[in-house]
Amino acid sequence: MAPLFFLLLFSQIFLCTAVDTINSTAPLSGTQKIVSKGGRFALGFYTPPQGNNTASGTGNYYIAIWYNNIPLQTTVWTANSDLPVSDPTTASLAIGSDGNLVLLDQSKNRQLWSTNISVASSSTVAVIQDGGSLDLMDATNSSIVYWRSIDHPTNTWLPGGKLGLNKTTGVSQRLVPWRNNANPSPGLFSLELDPNGTTQYFIQWNDSITYWTSGPWNGNIFSLVPEMTAGYNYNFRFINNVSESYFIYSMKDDSIISRFTIDVNGQIKQWTWVPASENWILFWSQPRTQCEVYGLCGAYGSCNLNVLPFCNCIKGFSQKFQSDWDLQDFTGGCKRNVPLQCQTNSSSAQTQPDKFYSMVSVRLPDNAQSAVAASSQACQVACLNNCACNAYTYNSSGCFVWHGDLINLQDQYNGNGGGTLFLRLAASELPDSKKSKKVIIGAVVGGVAAALIILAIVLFIVFQKCRRDRTLRISKTTGGALIAFRYSDLQHVTSNFSEKLGGGAFGTVFKGKLPDSTAIAVKRLDGLSQGEKQFRAEVSTIGTIQHVNLVRLLGFCSEGSRRLLVYEYMPKGSLELQLFHGETTALNWAIRYQIALGTARGLNYLHEKCRDCIIHCDVKPDNILLDESFVPKVSDFGLAKLLGRDFSRVLTTMRGTRGYLAPEWISGVPITPKADVFSYGMMLFELISGRRNADLGEEGKSSFFPTLAVNKLQEGDVQTLLDPRLNGDASADELTKACKVACWCIQDDENARPTMGQVVQILEGFLDVNMPPVPRSLKVLNESPDVINFFSDVSSSQTSQMHNSTASSQTKSSTSGGSQFQSS
Numbered sequence: 001m002a003p004l005f006f007l008l009l010f011s012q013i014f015l016c017t018a019v020d021t022i023n024s025t026a027p028l029s030g031t032q033k034i035v036s037k038g039g040r041f042a043l044g045f046y047t048p049p050q051g052n053n054t055a056s057g058t059g060n061y062y063i064a065i066w067y068n069n070i071p072l073q074t075t076v077w078t079a080n081s082d083l084p085v086s087d088p089t090t091a092s093l094a095i096g097s098d099g100n101l102v103l104l105d106q107s108k109n110r111q112l113w114s115t116n117i118s119v120a121s122s123s124t125v126a127v128i129q130d131g132g133s134l135d136l137m138d139a140t141n142s143s144i145v146y147w148r149s150i151d152h153p154t155n156t157w158l159p160g161g162k163l164g165l166n167k168t169t170g171v172s173q174r175l176v177p178w179r180n181n182a183n184p185s186p187g188l189f190s191l192e193l194d195p196n197g198t199t200q201y202f203i204q205w206n207d208s209i210t211y212w213t214s215g216p217w218n219g220n221i222f223s224l225v226p227e228m229t230a231g232y233n234y235n236f237r238f239i240n241n242v243s244e245s246y247f248i249y250s251m252k253d254d255s256i257i258s259r260f261t262i263d264v265n266g267q268i269k270q271w272t273w274v275p276a277s278e279n280w281i282l283f284w285s286q287p288r289t290q291c292e293v294y295g296l297c298g299a300y301g302s303c304n305l306n307v308l309p310f311c312n313c314i315k316g317f318s319q320k321f322q323s324d325w326d327l328q329d330f331t332g333g334c335k336r337n338v339p340l341q342c343q344t345n346s347s348s349a350q351t352q353p354d355k356f357y358s359m360v361s362v363r364l365p366d367n368a369q370s371a372v373a374a375s376s377q378a379c380q381v382a383c384l385n386n387c388a389c390n391a392y393t394y395n396s397s398g399c400f401v402w403h404g405d406l407i408n409l410q411d412q413y414n415g416n417g418g419g420t421l422f423l424r425l426a427a428s429e430l431p432d433s434k435k436s437k438k439v440i441i442g443a444v445v446g447g448v449a450a451a452l453i454i455l456a457i458v459l460f461i462v463f464q465k466c467r468r469d470r471t472l473r474i475s476k477t478t479g480g481a482l483i484a485f486r487y488s489d490l491q492h493v494t495s496n497f498s499e500k501l502g503g504g505a506f507g508t509v510f511k512g513k514l515p516d517s518t519a520i521a522v523k524r525l526d527g528l529s530q531g532e533k534q535f536r537a538e539v540s541t542i543g544t545i546q547h548v549n550l551v552r553l554l555g556f557c558s559e560g561s562r563r564l565l566v567y568e569y570m571p572k573g574s575l576e577l578q579l580f581h582g583e584t585t586a587l588n589w590a591i592r593y594q595i596a597l598g599t600a601r602g603l604n605y606l607h608e609k610c611r612d613c614i615i616h617c618d619v620k621p622d623n624i625l626l627d628e629s630f631v632p633k634v635s636d637f638g639l640a641k642l643l644g645r646d647f648s649r650v651l652t653t654m655r656g657t658r659g660y661l662a663p664e665w666i667s668g669v670p671i672t673p674k675a676d677v678f679s680y681g682m683m684l685f686e687l688i689s690g691r692r693n694a695d696l697g698e699e700g701k702s703s704f705f706p707t708l709a710v711n712k713l714q715e716g717d718v719q720t721l722l723d724p725r726l727n728g729d730a731s732a733d734e735l736t737k738a739c740k741v742a743c744w745c746i747q748d749d750e751n752a753r754p755t756m757g758q759v760v761q762i763l764e765g766f767l768d769v770n771m772p773p774v775p776r777s778l779k780v781l782n783e784s785p786d787v788i789n790f791f792s793d794v795s796s797s798q799t800s801q802m803h804n805s806t807a808s809s810q811t812k813s814s815t816s817g818g819s820q821f822q823s824s
């Protein structure tokens with residue numbers, strides 16, 4: 001009897017503490033909350049931490065849904081975004097007489113919010129579901145659902161939520177950010193499906209200007225979001241038929257907590273909760289850089305990627321709403337400090353005419369108007385003569401003036417639509433102009449001189465190239481600039497392959513010198529079973545991939561069974577050479593950090609920016625080459641595809657490579673770009689420590705450096721990890737960042753690793769990085785030091801096992817991967 005009684009009592013208590021329903025007799029008020037059955041989500045009154053709260057408990061309160069099972073209160077939906085409640089004890093969320101769910105402010109006797117639908121039955125209940133939706137349903141039959149909060153998203157898109165368009169009504173689901181971090185009312189940006197019926201999503205400013213698009217759905221992914229294939233643990237589905245079209249996603253593993261948001265500053269972001277670090281980790285965001293968000297800094301504001309916070313007012317202007325700027329909402333923009341002469345009523349005798357301030361290398365504002373003027377001077381006059389004119393520019397397309405607000409400016413900008421803007425300011429804003437005139441003249445003279453020098457260099461290069469082409473009697477060229485060398489020519493320029501630069505599993509590299517004395521590196525590939533046609537096709541693809549952090553392929557040779565690749569020559573050799581050979585090192589910390597960043601950029605380019613995604617597969621210090629100023633260049637990319645199956649066989653058995661291989665190579669799952677991220681992380685540790693990860697420690701016992709690093713990182717003692725040759729001479733901040741990045745990169749779960757693009761952003765300082773968890777395999781390593789053998793050497797039986805699994809994994813990834821990573 002007694003146990004049953006307790007059981008009943010217990011269930012009674014359980015029910016009382018975990019109510020998930022609002023019914024007609026139990027409204028919600030004050031500090032009450034309802035919690036979903038599985039305890040994942042809660043709903044109640046919420047006040048933003050940065051809001052205007054008083055000690056007496058009044059402030060701005062909103063009905064909100066938040067995660068109930070994580071320590072950081074994170075909302076996913078808000079109801080009364082525009083009309084906050086000042087005191088939740090006098091407000092209630094209740095079932096109204098018409099069956100709608102309503103929010104009432106009793107103190108003002110006012111309805112603040114309502115589900116506002118027509119309900120057939122007057123007996124309804126509102127239930128918070130484990131998926132994060134608040135559902136208004138029939139009280140007696142829960143399969144009749146009248147309204148779901150997940151169909152009315154605010155700034156968060158949850159798994160299971162639709163983001164789309166009802167084609168009958170034309171109503172769409174949109175994500176709209178909060179105004180600022182303290183105010184959930186709708187901001188200026190929005191993400192939604194194209195209302196015109198194409199299958200692409202847009203992010204827009206003020207419902208008018210599109211600054212990002214996903215590209216249309218191609219059946220598998222959105223064409224401009226190739227990252228979608230990178231296996232982020234999601235199931236995606238895009239539905240498009242006559243009645244509706246929408247995009248929906250779910251988590252493959254339900255225990256992973258993930259959400260998409262559009263943030264105050266107009267970027268969409270995908271976050272995943274990482275329990276080990278008790279924080280949200282950013283996995284993906286678009287547009288890629290903050291300044292691509294249109295109008296981010298408001299009128300007369302200018303975006304600058306190199307200065308935080310990204311926005312500033314341009315010269316002669318100051319923030320219109322200081323408090324908004326403090327809360328990271330810049331869209332209010334800036335106002336003029338001193339009115340222009342024509343805007344004041346004083347007689348012109350008393351004030352000087354307006355002047356122009358030149359802003360060089362800016363992204364020119366939107367809404368330029370073309371004006372008729374034959375010179376820069378005439379253009380300036382055209383602007384001066386119109387009181388509405390705020391700025392002008394004069395470029396090779398002619399004269400352009402701006403009437404009205406200047407919007408979408410960016411500083412330190414050299415891309416398309418950039419130039420020099422002449423900003424009109426009251427004379428008192430600018431000091432006497434005599435000096436600056438001299439500077440301008442100087443700049444013009446300097447500019448002309450520079451142009452002449454550049455012209456001379458270009459002519460020289462063209463001339464050289466012609467000469468070289470002639471002397472080598474080039475037989476054929478394929479794929480644009482690639483040179484098809486004759487074997488005899490290469491024999492000649494390398495003095496019959498006499499000067500060996502290095503050797504690897506895939507071939508030997510020799511130094512050569514072209515007749516114009518350009519140094520080259522010639523790689524003689526071994527054991528290539530490919531036909532000539534396929535080889536040429538692959539090589540010409542590799543030849544189109546050019547980036548400052550990638551070694552450039554200059555040409556190739558394919559004669560009979562001979563296959564050679566010709567690269568630019570890197571005078572400082574490989575990172576491996578610079579890092580591990582010799583008592584002293586030329587690589588100070590600044591250079592090492594640049595190498596880390598440059599390598600990340602190069603890999604990011606391979607993964608995301610080229611037409612076909614390229615997984616390097618063999619990232620290690622030997623494959624990072626350095627030019628004369630130690631700019632890193634990734635080499636040997638594209639070989640994985642060129643060599644096919646042989647590649648993974650050689651790779652996994654080769655000494656000196658295995659330490660960088662991601663666990664997926666061994667487990668046999670398809671290889672994704674995250675495998676490179678892992679190798680990069682391993683390499684980054686070596687860049688920090690100046691020694692090989694698996695080297696014996698000082699005490700002669702094996703110490704795996706990443707394990708040591710992870711522990712020291714958690715103790716906050718990263719300085720001891722630094723290469724002793726640097727005598728502690730390194731930026732503590734950069735060192736910590738590098739250690740954290742490295743540790744994130746070597747997580748066992750590839751989904752926990754950042755993308756190369758994120759690594760770049762972190763190292764550049766545009767993305768924060770949290771304390772990484774200890775990778776699971778390192779924990780194992782800690783406990784049983786024998787396992788370390790995996791990283792230095794593997795017994796033969798294990799090795800042969802690896803062949804099979806990785807060979808098959810490579811096939812998998814090259815068959816599916818090939819089409820998956822096509823970007824259009």
Ligand SMILES: *[C@@H]1O[C@H](CO)[C@@H](O)[C@H](O)[C@H]1NC(C)=O
Pocket residue numbers: 019021023024025026
């Ligand atoms: C409303 O909910 C409360 C507590 O959840 C419950 O005690 C009450 O019986 C419910 N009322 C109706 C009409 O279902």
Ligand SMILES: *[C@@H]1O[C@H](CO)[C@@H](O)[C@H](O)[C@H]1NC(C)=O
Pocket residue numbers: 114116
């Ligand atoms: C409720 O919906 C009607 C039409 O469907 C609309 O006119 C009205 O403004 C809405 N009321 C609120 C409070 O949203």
Ligand SMILES: *[C@@H]1O[C@H](CO)[C@@H](O)[C@H](O)[C@H]1NC(C)=O
Pocket residue numbers: 141142143144
């Ligand atoms: C609940 O509603 C659904 C849909 O209207 C209906 O098919 C079902 O029979 C109802 N169940 C009960 C128990 O009334």
Ligand SMILES: *[C@@H]1O[C@H](CO)[C@@H](O)[C@H](O)[C@H]1NC(C)=O
Pocket residue numbers: 166167168169243244
């Ligand atoms: C579109 O909206 C109408 C009106 O709310 C609704 O009846 C219909 O079921 C919706 N269509 C789809 C496909 O959801």
Ligand SMILES: *[C@@H]1O[C@H](CO)[C@@H](O)[C@H](O)[C@H]1NC(C)=O
Pocket residue numbers: 051052060182183323
């Ligand atoms: C906070 O109070 C200030 C001054 O009263 C007001 O300007 C601002 O809008 C308030 N902020 C919020 C988030 O309500």
Ligand SMILES: *[C@@H]1O[C@H](CO)[C@@H](O)[C@H](O)[C@H]1NC(C)=O
Pocket residue numbers: 194195196
């Ligand atoms: C939708 O179509 C209209 C008319 O064709 C066009 O003016 C508008 O710009 C289009 N909207 C978008 C977002 O493409």
Ligand SMILES: *[C@@H]1O[C@H](CO)[C@@H](O)[C@H](O)[C@H]1NC(C)=O
Pocket residue numbers: 206
């Ligand atoms: C947004 O557009 C509306 C009209 O569509 C306009 O009145 C408003 O000024 C615009 N907002 C900004 C910040 O330009």
Ligand SMILES: *[C@@H]1O[C@H](CO)[C@@H](O)[C@H](O)[C@H]1NC(C)=O
Pocket residue numbers: 239240241242243244
């Ligand atoms: C459209 O697709 C949805 C989801 O697959 C489906 O429920 C609905 O019946 C479809 N409508 C039409 C008209 O095909």
Ligand SMILES: *[C@@H]1O[C@H](CO)[C@@H](O)[C@H](O)[C@H]1NC(C)=O
Pocket residue numbers: 343344345
């Ligand atoms: C200029 O003066 C006129 C009349 O004196 C007045 O009507 C007008 O409002 C003034 N304008 C400004 C910008 O002060």
Ligand SMILES: *[C@@H]1O[C@H](CO)[C@@H](O)[C@H](O)[C@H]1NC(C)=O
Pocket residue numbers: 364365368393395396397398400417418419
């Ligand atoms: C000149 O400036 C205008 C106004 O921003 C721009 O539209 C045009 O593309 C520029 N022309 C060149 C050649 O940069």
